[in-house]
Amino acid sequence: MRTASRFILVLIFLGVVLGGIFGYKFYEFGQMQEQFSQPQPPAIISVTDATTESWQPSIKAVGSVEAINGIEVANEVPGVIESINFESGDAVQSGDILIRLDAAIDEAALRTRRAEAQLAEQEFKRVSDLLPRRAVSQSQYDESKANFDAAQARVNEAEAQLNKKVIRAPFDGNLGIRMVDQGEYIATGTSIVEINMLHPIYVDYTLSEKYLPNVERGFPVAVTVAAVPDQQFEGKVSAINTSVNPETRTVRMRATLDNEDGKLRPGMFATILTGQPTNNEVVTLPRTAISYNTYGNFVFVVEENDKGELVVSRRSVTTGEVRNGRTAVLSGLESGETVVAKGLLRLRAGQRVEIQDKSEQEASE
Known part of the structure; x- marks a missing residue:
């Protein structure tokens, strides 16, 4: 008997505890329903109007x-870099010296060629003076002139070779990053620096x-x-x-x-x-006023309901080109309609809204 009575007491105790829990949950649910049944305050929104613009089709x-003009400056002849006259990123003018190669041997060769040319010139002048007096033959004169011309040509060749030891900017432009170092031996065609106009x-x-x-x-x-x-x-x-x-x-x-x-x-x-040469009239909105979605783009249009309250309705739109932060709306919206300008994720269709004061809207932007 005692065991049965204890069992009954335990059941009664459990029933009271569970009843209390269910009663509290039921009370909470009723409070939540009452809260949701209360009218929610309107969401504060900023708005913008769809406008018609004249856009040139493209x-x-x-x-x-x-x-x-854009090249990598390279050398025509091999040599050791004697000096570098630029820094990476410099702006240069056509003809500015970029690097000089060691030219001691070429300078010596030029002096030799000039001396040979001077001697050939003196010989040619002497023969030229003797030719009218028939002291020399025509063939001697022709040979002397050819020797002088050849000597002068060798001088020009040596000067051109020496000039190749100085690498200059081929045109006005901006230099890139230097790719060689002073004292470095560079073979023919080594990239020195990039230059672009x-x-x-x-x-x-x-x-x-x-x-x-x-x-x-x-x-x-x-x-x-x-x-x-x-x-x-x-x-x-x-x-x-x-x-x-x-x-x-x-x-x-x-x-x-x-x-x-x-x-x-x-x-x-x-x-x-x-x-294109002709213009088209298109309805445009700021990009922030459009929600771009995998299943279609949409906007929230601000309208009045039967009670005269402002509410938002979700409307699908077809968008086109974007220019300077504004998007062309090809369909789904008429010029002059008012839409929510930003913050679309916190809104739902049919929600009551209140338009933010214009000064506050400008301040927030």
């Missing part, structure tokens, strides 16, 4: 930045042959590079290749751009927009 392509600068790219009728020299181009993502570089089409590549069915194009600040460098990957 053909998009990719290409590479190329220097108008950076202003103006080329962008080379290709277009499909179907675009050939739509592109001419002088058409504007806008170029962007990853190194300067927030800046567009303006230029013009300066050359169109005369043939189409039979393998790719593309034609090579070249545009010339100003590059005074030197931000564009040869070898950069570039995105090129080749402008």
Whole structure:
């Protein structure tokens, strides 16, 4: 009997404990329901209006930045570097001396050739004075003149050889990193330093042959590079290749751009927009006003509900080209409609909103 009564007491105790737990959870659930049933305060948002802009249509392509002149300076003759007259990264003018090679032997050879030429000149003058008096024959005169001409030619040859011991900048440009050291012996054709003319600068790219009728020299181009993502570089089409590549069915194009600040460098990957002669009217929004999603892009449009409250509705849009931080909206939105400008992730369709004061919006930006 005692065992049965103890068992009953344990069951009663467990029932009281479990009942208390379930009762507390039920109370919490009721509180949560009551809280959710309360009207939520509206979300504070910044807004922007869809606007109509006149955009020039363009053909998009990719290409590479190329220097108008760009080479690796090398030596024509071997020798030991006597002096280096530049630092890596210097700007140089055409003709500036970059390095001098040891030229002692060449200078001695030039002095020898000049002495030989001087002797040949004196002999030629002597024979020339004797020829009118018939003291020498015509053949002697011709031989003396040939010897003098040959001696002078050897002087010119020695001077040219000596000049090759001085390596100069072939054109105006900017130097890269020095690749040789003072006192180093360099064989013929050793790379000394890279030099590029950076202003103006080329962008080379290709277009499909179907675009050939739509592109001419002088058409504007806008170029962007990853190194300067927030800046567009303006230029013009300066050359169109005369043939189409039979393998790719593309034609090579070249545009010339100003590059005074030197931000564009040869070898950069570039995105090129080749402008067309007519303009199109497009609806545009700031990029921040559009949520880019794998399943489609969308915006939150601000509207009034039946109660006169401002709410947001999610609307799918088709987007197009992006220019200067604004995106073309090809469909899904009309010009003049008001949309949420940023912070789309914290919103949901049908949510009440309140537009942020304009001064506060400008301050936050």
